[in-house]
Amino acid sequence: MSVHPKKLLLALGALVAFAIPAFAQTALTITCRCVAGGVNDAEVQWLQNYVIPNFEKAMADKGTPVKVTLNQFGGSDEALKQQYALDLSVKKGYDVMAFDGFWIPEFASGGLLKPLETVAGSAVTNWDGWSHISQGIQDIMAYDGQRYGIANGTDVRMIFYRKDIFQEAGVPNADSWQPTSWQDIVNTAEMIKKALPNSYPLQIDAGTNMGEATTLQGYYMLILGTGEQPFMNGKWVIRSQGILDTLNFYKKIYVDTKLGDQRVQLVKDGRNQSFANFRDGITSMLVESDWFYRSVTKPGSEFAVKNRDQVMGWAKMPAEKPGMGIRGQDFVTASGGTGWVLNPNTAHPAEAWDLLAFMNSKAARDDFETYQPTISARDDVPVPNNPFLTTTAKILLPLTVSRPNNDAYAKVSEQIQLMTENVVSGQMSPQQAMDAYAAAVTQIVGVQNTVDLLKSASN
Amino acid sequence: MPERRTILPLRTGLLFLAPAAIFVVAFIVLPFFWVAVVSFTNRSLTGPGALHPHFVGLTNYLQLFAPRTFLQPGQFGSSLLITGQFVLFSALIGQAVLGLVLAWLFYRRESWVKQTVQTLAIVAWIIPDVVVAFAWSAFLDYGQGTLNHILTGLGLPRVDWLLGVPMLSIILFNTWRGTAFSMLLFSSALGSIPPSHLETADVTGANAWQKLRDIILPLIRTHIVTDLILITLWTFNTFTPFLITGGGPAFRTEVVSILTYRIAFKYFNFGSGSAIGMIMMLINLAFALVYLSLLRRREATR
Missing domain, CATH: 3.40.190.10 (Periplasmic binding protein-like II)
Structure with a gap:
């Protein structure tokens, strides 16, 4: 039996055409130095219990369903940085990445990261969250006057x-x-x-x-x-x-x-x-x-x-x-401070930004505080009743110095x-x-x- | 001069060669020239050198050989010295001598001891690097390590293997790891010696040392040279000590391959890393030339 190549192509084409709706759900990936039950366990719990299900639901309600997958990285900070540099240099990597603020200048000047506005456009500029994050804290994830990510908060x-x-x-x-x-x-x-x-x-x-x-x-x-x-x-x-x-x-x-x-x-x-x-x-x-x-x-x-x-x-x-x-x-x-950045090579910049914005919404940050009280980047997210953090933040933040x-x-x-x-x-x-x-x-x-x-x- | 006779016409021959040649060019020759070019630039993975690398002439090489820093810990000269020690003690003395001793001890003897020792040596040689490194880290650990438990059990003081004597530790490790190759090579070399030689020596009353010196060593000389060159090349380029000591403490076990990795893939400085790579390539080339010329001399003396 012989199959005409053209017919075969047509059949394949039809198959692909039918298959597309099944895969219409956009796949997003996110990673951090975080392991369930290990380092930064709170981030895993927060992402898996709050962020991912609620974000997926919100997107499905909007008619643009997404599927978010978390990759837990268990190595050291230095190994993660190495992984990011290598991934980004070949235009790959996760859509949303946990990032230490002091890596930004090196990655941005090397062209491995792009400003948020360049990646996701005016949705970034118009985000209502910026007005709740002080310039100083925005600068943790910025370089040369451009924002490359959103900071979670700062530390002392x-x-x-x-x-x-x-x-x-x-x-x-x-x-x-x-x-x-x-x-x-x-x-x-x-x-x-x-x-x-x-x-x-x-x-x-x-x-x-x-x-x-x-x-x-x-x-x-x-x-x-x-x-x-x-x-x-x-x-x-x-x-x-x-x-x-x-x-x-x-x-x-x-x-x-x-x-x-x-x-x-x-x-x-x-x-x-x-x-x-x-x-x-x-x-x-x-x-x-x-x-x-x-x-x-x-x-x-x-x-x-x-x-x-x-x-x-x-x-x-x-x-x-x-x-x-x-x-x-x-x-x-x-x-210092850590936060999240968008991968400039993402296939779904709009959805990736939606995820990043969702993670930094007041509701999501409030929820994070239930897993781990922290000095939040958002001024509308109070440090929960935690004497240690409120005291140290009050006493030490006025004395602090950041890295160049x-x-x-x-x-x-x-x-x-x-x-x-x-x-x-x-x-x-x-x-x-x-x-x-x-x-x-x-x-x-x-x-x-x-x-x-x-x-x-x-x- | 006799006329050259070929089975295939030249053109067909080249056609058959083409696939292999394309792969060699694409995966060996081009990367080689690429590394050579990069070694003259300030190319890096992050920072301004990633977007706009520019030509810096011999700067990377001059920095490697800068007399003021050359021999400081973590610098190229110091790393070369460490590599030299590592090759000398773990490969040339450790693996080759131990391999020869083992082969000689079990020569013309069959026993369960021989089977066991050879099997263990081969097992040490074939298990994957990461598994071996993990086992050795556990073996040498200061607080919980097997070796220190044995020492304290015998009433001896604990030794801080990985921090106190890190060089000794990786030399022992590499000797353990690679002796099997020399042992196998020498065993087969010994097997090729006609038994009549040794039997004659026995009749004339030669002792073991005389037999080794006057009969065995001269007959397996070429095998010894082959072995030495090969294990020198392998040990010179090996990266496995990284999995045990990470090159530390304070760069004391940073052999050249680890230095290259640190500069190129931890500090993302591709220019400088490539310069080290080029020098390593030249050193390897020198080893290979020595090897080839010795092989050729062997052919000629036959």
Whole structure:
């Protein structure tokens, strides 16, 4: 039997024509670093229980049915970023992606992301939600005056400490501990180390394996306390007393006194080990963002601290010495923020935007707060009755500093991580590590964009 | 000169060659030139270098060889030294010597010990990288690792394998992993030695060392060269240590393949990554030329 090719084509065509209505439902994909029962569990619960069913229903009611699929990514933030860069560079990837704000400049200047308005048009401009999100918070997901995504909210950083361990070691005022200088922190740590010789009382993130946590939770929290920032007056600081002080503090903790666990900074899954150490009381002071409270130590999670409300306290991060912090502050903190972006390569930009807008509607954000209280981006979404968050936001947000919105930032940040690793591993002195950092940063941004504060001070 | 006789006319021959040639050009030759071109640019995956890469001349190469940073941890020179140590101790000394010893120990002997050891060595060689790496991470872990449990059980102190002696750990690992190849190659080489040689030696009262030195080594010399070159090339390019140490702590196990990966796919700096790739390619080419010339010399002496 022979089939005429033309007939075959016609038959195929008919088949496809009939098949199309069956597949008319638009398929959308969404991804985040979130795993049911694991990291950022609240996002999975929220997406699966609220966002996806309600969005699908709303779209079906409008006569444009969609099917949304969530991909749970269980790797590290750095691995997710790597995945995004590779996906986007070949014009693939998920339609809606959870994104850390500080990745935006690098991705936007590389052409991997496009402004929301370019992707989804006037629907973006006319979204009613913008009026409820302050410019500062919109800027978390913006670059060069253009919006690339919508931020969920912001965060602040502080020292979390274990009141029970403090009491055990006889630290005075264990219930309302508040150091006022780096030396205060060291004194407390030494006291605890004396009482509990096998403990590593202090954890300030360092090293390349901790990724951005090293830069923001570790290095920034220290360097801000010296009155400096990595990027000042439009130039990258490559040598300064502040850098040296910061590196010497790292050296003191991890190399000279062993008040902190050097291994945790160097092993591959060190960040999780630092959480486990805090849970187990091996570490009793840990500098982290409020995410540590909202998500990491939440009751029922892997690193939940038993009787958290009784045993876990928080303190402001002091400057090196009182008044020595950035803008002359006594205490310092740093903020970042995460959100969601649209994939410029999406086959369904209008629907993808609808999903993004739906996720950031007041109703959806209110619902998210029931899974995880957070400092919301929307001014009409109050922080629910949560003393920890309301207090920390009120006290720390006025003190905070954000990272530079600059396309070289991510590369410099990697060098910062490397510099701290060189010191805490003991393979370089602070001076040598700073010199290596200076050389590397000069290579990245060009000598005209750098400043050597030690040199200009001696001139 | 004798006239060249071919079965097929030249044109037909080329036609038959074409499919293979097209694949070789598309998947080997073109990417090679592409990498060569990229290594002279500031091309990156993110940031301005992604949209508008431009020609930077020899900058990437000069940066790799910048004398001030060359030997610093995490830099190219330091990584080359680490790779050299890794190849020397895990491949040349570990795999080749251990492989030869195993082959020699079991030469002309049949026993369950031989079967077991050979099977285990081959199993270590054939299981997938990721599975092996996971097993070794669990084996070497400081707190929960099997090896440290054994040591403490014997009353010995625990060793911080992955942080304290990371180089030793990946050298042991790679030796364990790859010895089977050398062992198999040497076993078959030994099998090709006429038994009469050794029997004659036995009659004249030669001891084991003399037999090894005067009969076996000279006869399997070419096999040894082949083995050394091949495992050098493989070990030089292997990426598996990444799965165990990630190149750390503090770059102390960052062999060149891991450095390339970090620069190109973690920092997205394709220009610099390609420059390292080019240099690795040249080093591999040098190894391959040595190998080919030795093979040719072997042909000539036959």
